[in-house]
Amino acid sequence: MTVRYALLAAAILALIAVPYAITEQYYVNIASQILLYAVFALGLNILVGYGGLVSLGHAGLSGAASYAAAYLLAAGHGHVVAIAGALAAGLLTTAGFAALSLRASGISFIMITLALGEIIWGLAYRWISITNGDNGISVATRPAPFGLSLASADGFYDATLIVFLIAVAACAIFVHSPFGAALAGTRDQPRRMNALGFHVWMVRFWAFMFSGLLSAVAGILFVYYNEFISPQALALTASAEGLLMVISGGAGTLLGPVVGAALVVIVKNVVSAYIARWNFLLGAIFVLIVVFMPEGLVPGSVRLFRAAWRGARRRKPAAAAAAPASMPAGEPKP
Amino acid sequence: MTFWLLLTVNSITFGGLLFLLSAGFSLIFGLMRIPNLTHGSMFMVGAYLGTTFLSGTLGFTLDFWAAAVIAALEVAILGALMERLLLRRLAGQQLAQVLVTLGVSFMVADLCLMGWGGDPISVATPAGLGGFVRAGPAVFPLYRIAVIGIAVVFAVALWLMLERTRLGAMIRAGVDDPQMARVVGIRVSQLFTIVFGLGAGLAGFAGMIGGPILSVYPGLDQDMLPLALVVVILGGTGSLLGSFVGSIIVGFIYNFGQALLPELAYFVLFLPMVLVLVLRPQGLFGGQVL
Structure with a gap:
């Protein structure tokens, strides 16, 4: 257990050190992107991983918030009003999504x-008088909480990191609470x-x-x-990307x-520098992971690592071959 | 008056196209219990392949109907191959199957963009159907009437196939109770391939038939897939009648919505779906609750 906490502290320190260790803004921005998408994926994971409810509409939820913020800012309101x-x-x-989609579970839930x-x-695409259609809405400024500017890459990274850490802590508390156990129970x-x-x-409903x-x-x-926000951020591709992160x-x-x-x-960022075919790669990764490593990279590599560890310790080839084939409980079943 | 008449004919035409698209979607869902998220891609690939046969880039040109049929056959083979090679490996894991169809739909969309470029390709109306029909003050494009006719012919043919042939009886048995069907000796997994191919072929055919009306462009797949979803949620899964009625309803709402409330057309389109989900979750004609 202490090893775990030490690793956790080291990871947090490493995350805090990112803007100091990396001087190039481009990479700090990519780190910010990772953290903000991680918040999205953590939210989706509550439903997909712990609730067994696979949503393909989650970009609509984050998109609704993005558009509301952009609309309020464009209308001249302050950051506090926009965020609220x-x-x-x-x-x-x-709430609307949940009320309609929770009538079903499994495959029908995906469809709805x-x-x-x-x-x-x-x-977002068609209601042009509100959303400005395909042109999207621009946001002029980033907020400056307590006088700290988020305009620079480093400043934004720090703010995103704080939000991310709160999100991880909230997820950990949620999952280990009695309510989280009840949610896993409704999944199984x-x-x-x-x-x-x-x-x-x-x-x-409350998990949703x-x-x-x-x-x-x-x-x-x-x-x-x-x-900036445009309908592209709400497309099915965005929801699928989120699901790909989780799975x-x-x-x-x-x-x-x-x-x-x-x-x-x-x-996405590295490959798009070389080829423009990101969507093809997204689809291919999706198919490969679903077919060959359905439990995901983290449990998958833990399984491989444990199997290798046991095999090395026992020095018995037969034991390595009989590595546990059972899937971890995290895999949602339809 | 003429405006409303024209809008009505357009709605029925679009409904007919949607029927060709969603009949296969509904059958696949009824039999395999998965929404085939590549269905929009099949529609688009059919249209792209058809336009290629028309354009003569392959060194020969085909007649519109021949192009449509050959494109449909090719898409049917693609669909059957996908079922055999990918979905079969994941038999029984419906969630994994859905995710695989989603992944494949992205790959197909990107391959089409690579192969046919980003510009919309318009499809010429087939020879002999470029004219108009006069009914009093209203003038209807002949091709749109023809599409309605094609949809009706396919609906009748599909109905006869399902109700009057041995294969149809096996499919119905598989939809009703796959385990019992297996017990009495029906090779349900073979049916999966047949129905998947049939559904894909129908979608590909619909894509080419819809070409002169919608034209072909990147993103056509993502435009059509939600419509098929709405039709099936409305009509109920695995029901041919459900797809037919659902398609006509969606055709009307889509066209009237675009004409009357252009900004909210997409929103209005989903309202009946929401109503059905709340009031009658099994769909208008479906046997099983979604």
Whole structure:
């Protein structure tokens, strides 16, 4: 356990050191991107990994918050109003999503969230008098909380890091709380949970709201990071990218979505410098991970590492071959 | 008056196209219990392949109908191959299958962008159907009437296939109860391939038939897929009648919405879906709750 805490402290220190260790703004910005997408992926993971509910409309939730913030700022309101309005818009949209989609679970849940996400995208794209259509809305300034400017890459990174750490802590508390256990219960045995007296729908609803809150926070970070929002950020591709982060890293783990976000953002930025075919690669990674490493990179590599460790210790080839083939409990079942 | 008549005909035409697209989607969902998220891609690939046969870049040009049929066959083979090579490996894992179709849809979209470029390609109306039909003061494009006819012919043919043939009976059995169907000796996994190919082929055919109306452009897949989703949620899964009625309803809402409330057309389109989900979750004609 102490090893764990030491590793955690080292990781946090390393994250704090990023702007000092890296002088080039470009890489600090990529680090900010990783952290803000990680917040999004952590929110999606609550639903996908712990609730067993795969959403393909989550970009609509963060997008609603982004648009609300951008709209309020463009209308001349201050940052406090914009952020509060964005959180409210994100949560309201989430409540609407949850009310409609939680009638179903499994595959139907995917279809309904996909359709709902497309509605939000359609509104952003077509409701030109509010959203300025395909041209999007620009945001003139980043906020300056307590007089600290976020205009520079380093300043924004620090703010994003604080939000990210709070999000991770909130997720850890949520997951280890009795409510988190109840949520995992509704994922694995909804009927038994019902028989035990849990209101399955209500448990899922509040998990959805928490997930939506994190998505809205990520949406606010996104709009301040880019200082711009357009319908592209709400497209199905964006929701799928989020899902790829969760699944590639490892759904139902705390570290998985963060690793997944880092993987996707790095591949996207590095690869796009060489080839323009990012969507093809996204699809290919998706297919490969689903087919060959369905439990995700973090649990997958932990499994491989443990198998190798045991094999090396026992010095018995047969033991290495009989590595545990069972999937970890994190894998959501339809 | 003429405006409303024209809008009505356009709505029915679009509904017919949607039926060709969503009938396969609904059958695949009914049988395999997965939404095939490549269905929009199949529609787009069919249209792109068809335009290639028309353009003569391959050294020969085909007649519009021949191009449509050959494109549909090719897309059907692609669909069957995808089922055999990818989805079959993940048999029983529906979530993984859905994610694979999503991944493939991105790959296909990017490959199409690579192969055919980013500019929209317009498709010429087939010879002999470029004219107009006069009905009193209104003038209707002949091609749109023809599309309605094609959709009706396909609806009847599909209905006959499902209700009157041995294959249809096996598909119906698979939709109703796959395990029992297996027990009585129906090779359900073979049906998966057949139905997947059939659905993909229909979608590809619809793409080419829709070409003269919609033209072909990157993003066509993402425009059509949600429409198929709405049709199936409205009509109920695995039901041919459901797809037909759902398609007509969506066709009307889409066209009237675009004409009357252009800014909110997309939003209005999803309202009936929301209503159905709240009031009748199994869809208008579906047997199973979504």
